[in-house]
Amino acid sequence: MTRRHQQIAEELRLAIADGTYPVGSELPSESELALAHGVSRGTLRQAFGTLQSEGLIGSRQGARRTVLSTTPSQSFAELRSFAQWARAGGRTPGGLVLGSRHAKATETEAAQLHLTSGDAVLHVLRIRTLDGEPALLERTVYAGWVAAAVERLPDDCESVTQSLYDEAGVVMSHGEHHLDAVAAGTTDARELAVRRGAPLLRVRRTTTTPDGRPVETSDDRYKPESVVFTVRNSVQANPLVRTAPD
Known part of the structure; x- marks a missing residue:
């Protein structure tokens, strides 16, 4: 069974791929996305973690997540x-x-x-x-x-x-x-x-x-x-x- 954070990660992944969020753009804030998906910030952060592990987004303290790539990467950490x-x-x-x-x-x-x-x-x-x-x-x-x-x-x-x-x-x-x-x-x-x-x-x-x-x-x-x-x-x-x- 697909968990909620995986579903959210997939929705964001597809939005990045189709140009809704182009490279260099910022994703909506945690509070906006949590409200839109009806989940807690903890669940949303799990989704963000998946996308970061794939090299799709990056983050800086105090700033919104930024789209880095439209192509999921393969990390050699796993x-x-x-x-x-x-x-x-x-x-x-x-x-x-x-x-x-x-x-x-x-x-x-x-x-x-x-x-x-x-x-x-x-x-x-x-x-x-x-x-x-x-x-x-x-x-x-x-x-x-x-x-x-x-x-x-x-x-x-x-x-x-x-x-x-x-x-x-x-x-x-x-x-x-x-x-x-x-x-x-x-x-x-x-x-x-x-x-x-x-x-x-x-x-x-x-x-x-x-x-x-x-x-x-x-x-x-x-x-x-x-x-x-x-x-x-x-x-x-x-x-x-x-x-x-x-």
């Missing part, structure tokens, strides 16, 4: 699937497996998945969409122990993360991400509807269970302007690490 992120932003996610094959793990894949070189793995090429438009091409390598569960999922499975949990009890708890830019190759260009050589945001990620057992490692390539990633840091906590290119 681990959410593509489908979960999309739905939180009022978007409709989709997915389709374009191809899959069994293979023997390369040395690199074995190291990432804590396997021995030559162990069985499953390669899956999957296109992800937002509101019916291509947004992301995933090249995922699954460890052999989870391969059968992955293959049982329908090709148009909306959320692999949720389905693996529901069907096989697999919990994806931790993720390591490496971001860089790459030029679109032939397959990227065809599936993402961009020109060959166009810049893409690449996120290489490895996801593990709560006890640290790797489930998958993936090379994800995002179409320009399809998503914004956000890293929030401070002098007390800095989740962002600069490394030399591989």
Whole structure:
């Protein structure tokens, strides 16, 4: 059941997306919105907190919330699937497996998945969409122990993360991400509807269970302007690490 603050967050999210509150504008005051929605300020602040976590609004002490972006961002402070992120932003996610094959793990894949070189793995090429438009091409390598569960999922499975949990009890708890830019190759260009050589945001990620057992490692390539990633840091906590290119 959707809670009231989630409903309010969704209404404000849609109002931001359709230009009712453009970037740089201020939202109505807490008292005005609380009265309009018939809720307490505490409930309203929960809704504001959701929108702030998505990078849509910002706040300063003594000032009204300001619209910062019309595109919900994905924060690296939490681990959410593509489908979960999309739905939180009022978007409709989709997915389709374009191809899959069994293979023997390369040395690199074995190291990432804590396997021995030559162990069985499953390669899956999957296109992800937002509101019916291509947004992301995933090249995922699954460890052999989870391969059968992955293959049982329908090709148009909306959320692999949720389905693996529901069907096989697999919990994806931790993720390591490496971001860089790459030029679109032939397959990227065809599936993402961009020109060959166009810049893409690449996120290489490895996801593990709560006890640290790797489930998958993936090379994800995002179409320009399809998503914004956000890293929030401070002098007390800095989740962002600069490394030399591989």
